[in-house]
Amino acid sequence: MKKKKIQINLETDFNSKNMNDYLKTSLNNNFHVKIANNDFENINTNLNHVIKNRDFIFIITHLEKTFIQYSIFHKNGEININKLNKEIKIFSSKIINLAKNNKQVYFFQWPLDVNDDYMGNLNFKKGNKSWLINYLNLKITENLSSETNLHLIDVNFLLLKNKLPLSIYDEKTKFLTNNSYSLDMINFLSKHINFLINDHYNLKKIKLIILDLDNTLWGGEAGEKRANELEIGPNSIKGVIFQQFQQRLKLLKKYGIILAICSKNYEKNALSVFKKNENMILKIKDFASIKINWDDKNINIAEILKELNLRSENTLFIDDSKYEQGIVKKNIKNIQLFDFPQNLLELNYKFNKLKNLNKNFISNTDLKRHQLYKTESKREYSKRSFQNPNEWIKSLNIKIKIERIKDFSRAEEMFSRTNQFNTSHNKYSILELKKINKDKSYKIFQVSLNDKFGNYGIISLAILKITNKEVVIRDLLQSCRVFKRYVEDVLFFFLKKKIIKNKDCYILINRNKKNIYVQHLLEESSNFKKINKLKFKLLSTIENNMLKKLNIVLLVT
Numbered sequence: 001m002k003k004k005k006i007q008i009n010l011e012t013d014f015n016s017k018n019m020n021d022y023l024k025t026s027l028n029n030n031f032h033v034k035i036a037n038n039d040f041e042n043i044n045t046n047l048n049h050v051i052k053n054r055d056f057i058f059i060i061t062h063l064e065k066t067f068i069q070y071s072i073f074h075k076n077g078e079i080n081i082n083k084l085n086k087e088i089k090i091f092s093s094k095i096i097n098l099a100k101n102n103k104q105v106y107f108f109q110w111p112l113d114v115n116d117d118y119m120g121n122l123n124f125k126k127g128n129k130s131w132l133i134n135y136l137n138l139k140i141t142e143n144l145s146s147e148t149n150l151h152l153i154d155v156n157f158l159l160l161k162n163k164l165p166l167s168i169y170d171e172k173t174k175f176l177t178n179n180s181y182s183l184d185m186i187n188f189l190s191k192h193i194n195f196l197i198n199d200h201y202n203l204k205k206i207k208l209i210i211l212d213l214d215n216t217l218w219g220g221e222a223g224e225k226r227a228n229e230l231e232i233g234p235n236s237i238k239g240v241i242f243q244q245f246q247q248r249l250k251l252l253k254k255y256g257i258i259l260a261i262c263s264k265n266y267e268k269n270a271l272s273v274f275k276k277n278e279n280m281i282l283k284i285k286d287f288a289s290i291k292i293n294w295d296d297k298n299i300n301i302a303e304i305l306k307e308l309n310l311r312s313e314n315t316l317f318i319d320d321s322k323y324e325q326g327i328v329k330k331n332i333k334n335i336q337l338f339d340f341p342q343n344l345l346e347l348n349y350k351f352n353k354l355k356n357l358n359k360n361f362i363s364n365t366d367l368k369r370h371q372l373y374k375t376e377s378k379r380e381y382s383k384r385s386f387q388n389p390n391e392w393i394k395s396l397n398i399k400i401k402i403e404r405i406k407d408f409s410r411a412e413e414m415f416s417r418t419n420q421f422n423t424s425h426n427k428y429s430i431l432e433l434k435k436i437n438k439d440k441s442y443k444i445f446q447v448s449l450n451d452k453f454g455n456y457g458i459i460s461l462a463i464l465k466i467t468n469k470e471v472v473i474r475d476l477l478q479s480c481r482v483f484k485r486y487v488e489d490v491l492f493f494f495l496k497k498k499i500i501k502n503k504d505c506y507i508l509i510n511r512n513k514k515n516i517y518v519q520h521l522l523e524e525s526s527n528f529k530k531i532n533k534l535k536f537k538l539l540s541t542i543e544n545n546m547l548k549k550l551n552i553v554l555l556v557t
Contacts, residue, residue, distance in 0.1 A: 004201070005032040006055040009102075013043040013065040014179035022190040027197060047094035053432070054102040056200075058193055059095065062180055063110050063136065066091060070132065079127060088136065092143035099150040103429045106196060107144065108189065109137045111155040111168050148361040148409070149429060151196075158192060199355075206257065206336065206356045208310045209249065210301055212319035213263040213270055213292075216340070217282065218242050222269040233279025237345075244348050246281035253286050255359065256366030258308065258373050260289040262300045262317075267292040288373040297324050298331035305332075307380050308373055309480040311419070316356070363413055365457065375454045376481055382453075393485065394551040396451040400490045401555040405444040408433050410458045414477060419514040421478040421488075421521075423507060428475075441466055443499065447491055449482055460487055464499065471500045473507040476518075483517070489542040490554055492527065496541045498556070505538040506531065 008023065010016045016037050027033045038049070043061040051057065064071045069084035099105045110133055117123070123130040137154075144150050159166070170182035181189075214221045219231025219238040231239040232246075253259050259282075263270055270292045274284045284290070289307050291300035297319070305312060313334040319325055320340045329337055341350055365372075379396070386392035405411060408430045415428045428436070436442050447460035459482045463475035473495075478487055495505070511519055511533065522528050528536040547554065 003030065003032045006034070006197070007053070008033065008035045008197075009051055009054045009057045010035065010037050011043065011047065011051075011057060011059045011061075011098075012038070013061050014181065015177060016060075016186075018183070018186055019190045019193070022187070023194060026191075026194045030198065030201075044091065044094070047091075047098065050101075051098060052101045055104065056197060057098055057102050057105045058108070059098075059106065060108045060181075060189060061110075063133065067136070070136070073129075073132060079132060084136075085139070088139045088143065092140060095144055095150065096147055099144075099147040101431055102149075103427075103432075104149050104151065104200065105147075106151045106153055106193075107140070108153045108155055109140065111159070113169055115167065115169055148363075148412075151360055153192075155189075159188075162188075164188060203356060203358075204313050204336070205358075206316045206354070207314040208258045208260060208304075208308065209252070209316045209318060210260045210262050210304060211249070212297075212321070212324065213261065213265060213273075215320045216318060217246060218273065218277075218280075222265055222273050227273045227276035228278075230273060230277060232277060239279070241344055241347055243279060243281060245351065248348065248351060250281050250286065252357065253370055254367070255362050256369040257357065258288045258310070258370060259286055260304050260308070261287050261292060262297050262304065262319075263292045264294055264297065265292050285374075286370070288370060289377055296327065296331075298328050301328060301332055301335070307377060309376070309483060316354075363409065365410060365413060368457070372454075372456065372481065379451075379453050389484070390550060394549070396453070396485075397551060398449060398451045398485060399553045399555055400487060401448045401557065402445055402491065402494050403557040405433065405437055405446045405461070407446060407458055411444070411446065411461055414458070414461055414479070415475075418477040418479065420480050420517040421476075421483065422515050423473070423477070423509045423518055424475040425510055425512060425515065426475055436463060445491070445495075447478075447487060449485070449487060456482060460491060462491060462495075464495070466499070470504040470506065471495070473505070476507060486542065486547075486550060486552060488521070489527075490547065490552060492538060492541040493544075493547070494554060494556065496538070500538070507536050507538065509534055509536070 006027075010019060012019075020035050020037050023035060024033055036054075038051075043059070043066050064074050067084060067087045069080055069087055073079045095105065095107055112130055112133055116129065119128060122128050125131055141152055144152060155168075159168070166184040166188060167182045168185050169180045170185075173182060174180040211217060217232075219236070219242055220229070222230065232242050233239045234243075249259060261270075271284065274280055274282070289304045291304060293300070301315075301317065305315065311334075312332050313336070316336045316338055317325070317328050317332075318338040318340065319328075325337050325340075328335060336356065338354070339350065341347055359366075382395070383389075383392050386395070411433050412428060412430045415426060419425075433444065437444050443464045443466060445462045445464070446458050447462075448458045449456045456479070459479040461475070461477050462473055465472040465474050476488070507522065507528070509515070509519065509522060522536050523530065527538065527540050529539050531537055
């Protein structure tokens with residue numbers, strides 16, 4: 001397998017050679033790594049330099065070397081908050097500038113000095129050391145939280161989470177090397193950086209959670225008890241646990257995780273719980289797809305995935321029954337299973353530890369995602385009334401808008417998330433997309449779609465390299481929600497009329513296991529000629545009269 005090239009910057013105010021050496025060795029199996037160390041006594045000197053286009057930047061500093069006011073406090077115990085706030089603002093702006101010019105930036109917050117107990121409890125009161133460290137971390141967090149590619153790492157939390165009894169600071173290294181962090185601490189941070197990099201590329205994030213009902217969302221079986229007799233709510237410990245579990249699920253749904261139901265039950269009995277039990281946090285409207293019947297769960301899950309056009313590897317199935325988990329695992333390849341605890345007291349604790357649900361920011365699309373998929377279910381349901389797929393397309397009253405890129409944030413998100421219809425699998429940051437867009441030999445187009453059911457928003461992107469003789473489509477991606485709606489055909493029609501004209505046009509493809517769909521599309525389409533395994537030539541496009549027959553309107557701005 002071809003190794004991915006990555007560029008890393010370590011921005012520190014101490015000698016980071018040990019960290020550098022460890023990362024080169026640990027990452028070598030999966031990546032071609034290039035690491036730059038910028039080790040200055042004053043981190044602000046580092047950040048004054050222009051650093052661009054790095055895949056990862058990791059910032060680790062000492063407070064006394066970062067802020068003059070903290071250094072003064074360190075010497076005489078006095079602090080001027082107004083001057084410190086100005087320093088914090090300037091320092092934050094430098095970090096934000098790094099985030100705007102590089103792909104991923106990780107800022108390590110400052111840990112408490114647990115070895116310094118000189119003033120006892122006074123340390124935690126306003127104006128004293130531990131209070132001041134917490135204050136600085138809080139102010140920095142407030143300033144940096146809006147950056148989508150900027151990750152804040154709470155070192156105190158990491159140490160507690162990993163139950164590591166190591167010493168954070170070391171007086172020996174402080175005086176010998178002017179680095180207060182202990183060697184154990186440096187080794188720990190090095191290992192965590194290695195984890196963060198691998199996690200960034202390999203973590204299969206959960207987009208869909210499919211839930212059982214009985215003894216999963218509530219205690220008891222809907223067919224054996226009345227809706228208001230089931231254990232959900234404050235009347236029992238089980239009820240409180242299930243209610244808190246639903247609260248967590250409701251929050252995930254708000255932040256863009258899709259919820260679905262797959263339950264062996266009588267539909268009437270199950271739905272009555274949502275309608276009649278006042279302690280239910282989740283409502284029927286919170287689910288994008290509902291399968292309540294006596295069919296095998298793997299069959300229902302396969303239908304849900306097809307209906308929502310999502311991949312099994314990005315799906316989490318939650319069921320209290322080990323038997324049902326086993327059947328689903330056997331029949332649904334790559335689906336993720338939640339290890340439902342035998343002791344219900346551990347339910348929310350185990351669920352909270354799922355790293356595949358981690359998010360660094362919430363996009364506008366995330367906030368709309370549930371409604372988008374809910375509307376998609378309605379579309380799929382309407383499809384059942386038509387035997388001819390084109391008649392169904394005609395009934396949708398599709399309007400497709402094509403324009404030069406405007407929404408760089410959405411484009412970055414699509415390049416990060418789109419797999420099945422993605423010809424390149426390049427991951428572009430906002431910075432990189434803006435840089436490409438400024439190049440006169442390139443054009444980036446965004447495509448949006450709406451129909452009688454609602455507005456999809458931006459669902460496709462294309463990056464074109466244009467020369468005097470030819471046009472090369474270097475990147476083409478499309479949301480799985482609009483497969484088989486003629487979106488790519490309309491895009492090629494537009495490009496042929498407005499951009500390609502009499503030039504030759506080629507599309508490049510980076511083949512992998514994730515984009516089989518678009519591989520087949522190019523292989524089987526009569527509109528393309530295969531030049532080689534990685535290159536196709538556009539021969540023809542859909543005709544205008546066909547668009548009229550399909551009732552598809554092209555809007556160009």
